[in-house]
Amino acid sequence: MFRPQFLFIASSLLAVLMHNVTAGTDDYSVQKVTEGVFYHQGVHQDATAENIGAIANVGFIIGERCVAVIDSGGSYKEGELLYQALREQTDKPVCYVINTHVHPDHMLGNAAFSPEEPVFVGHEKLPAAMAAREDFFERAFSETLGKAYDGAEFIPPSQTVAVGEPVTLDLGNRELLLTAYTTAHTDHDLTVYDKQSETLWTGDLLFIDRIPALDGSINGWINNLEDLKTETVSYVVPGHGPAGSEQWQQGLEKQLSYLKTIREQIRQIIFDFGTIDDATSKVGVEMKDEWLLFEDYHRRNVTAAFVELEWE
């Protein structure tokens, strides 16, 4: 039954797959977005022990005086690897660790930077969001990530950014503008804009290739994305997917279209007195080939949007 060719193909595939998953630890590296801006692109998977939770985009911006880390990694282990990758680029101290929001893939590496005694920075609602999820994330992710989790700590921001009151951080002749948003992907999204290179770090306001995950407000997210569209930027680092100067506009339009499509279909089901189950089985299924990890997050997005739109 098992022909040699098949076995060969299967074992080669396995080798490729294993290479990809171990790439998380052995070949961890950062890519340059533009002068002084580096990121590690997360894999499009759910967090596992093998990928050490390195599923989100994380990175740093180097100024004349010091460095700001933007999202610290999906595990303590990823935080360490990011720290090492940072040290290969610069000897300057890490003065800020900025968390774009509470999700584990963006902040479980915080403690790896503690030796630098950075100021941790986040949205004004990040401390509450962290406190509300800490027990749950600790239990779920220590199990999921295994050894890679060990050392992780939930470090809330000591400096916060309020909605409508952007904050400027100076890295030495390099200013970062931090903006806090009203509820969108979460109720505490924060973006970082590097004025010098015109790079916008969107956090999970923008997903490219990987399906967006709704943990805030579908209406709020759509509105905030419409505003983001009009920003003047040269480079974008999304929360997930490739960074650069070109793909982001198309990515943003695609994400807007996904959110608007499911919103319209859910509104119709609510109007017809349908249930969450009706919505999860019908809404947006035609878009399943357009997004990676669709099966893992789409029904959840529909569920979350449904209970929001019920109150319109």
Next chain:
Amino acid sequence: MFNRFIHILLVSLSLFAVAIPASHAATDKEPKWPALKTAYFGDREIRDNADDLLVLEAPKRAEDAAIVPISIQSLSPQNADQYIKNIHVIIDENPMPYSANFVLSPELGTVDISTRMRVDQYTYVRAIAEMNDGSLHMVSRFVKASGGCSAPAGKDAAAALARMGKMQIRMRQPTVGEPVQAQVIVSHPNYSGLQYDQKNRKYIPAHYVDDIDISYNNKTLIKVEAGISLSEDPSVRFTFTPSEPGKLKAVVHDSQEQEFSMEKDI
């Protein structure tokens, strides 16, 4: 008649399919249940796999840990001689496993109830029907926890708090004498006592809906005694048959003695 037969057949078949692994489930896969059973029901006998009486629908995987829809249907109609008096909902691994007690009137006619729960880890979800003769009948389903960043926390605490107490009674156009589906939703943060208040640097005391009374012409159809397992903005969807024109009323009470109510003319 035929449709109903097919329906029961399909439901039985699908239950049969899930009942096999369930009946093989050794106690070590249900570690909490023996203790919970004793705590809530003492030494009373509970008939397991009561698929001839009850259908419990729950997703195999909790898509959103904070909003897991479940529905419970009875396969035999309620009448004064024989009816389901209570449905106890137990979620083994939740912080408060005893999640809801639906107290049902024989006048409800059909038992077809849906609600939304919080499920934050792999767990059995159980519906236990207590008949008017006191006998207990259980069906259970295993629900996997959601993956990724989904947590049983609220998505927008400020928004939930801002509209607290707002209610909706939703239904299709009702006809006297015909079964109609209705939904009662109340906006409430349903604080579990595990949420944090950043301004005051302390945990927010538990503040949740503990009672929903749904009546028609002042006769209670369903009374829900609930705890922190109910989702934010608790929802109860049910079927009833209005026998004459009248008022459908829902009164919601919470653990801080607040009361909200709404009514709708039929």
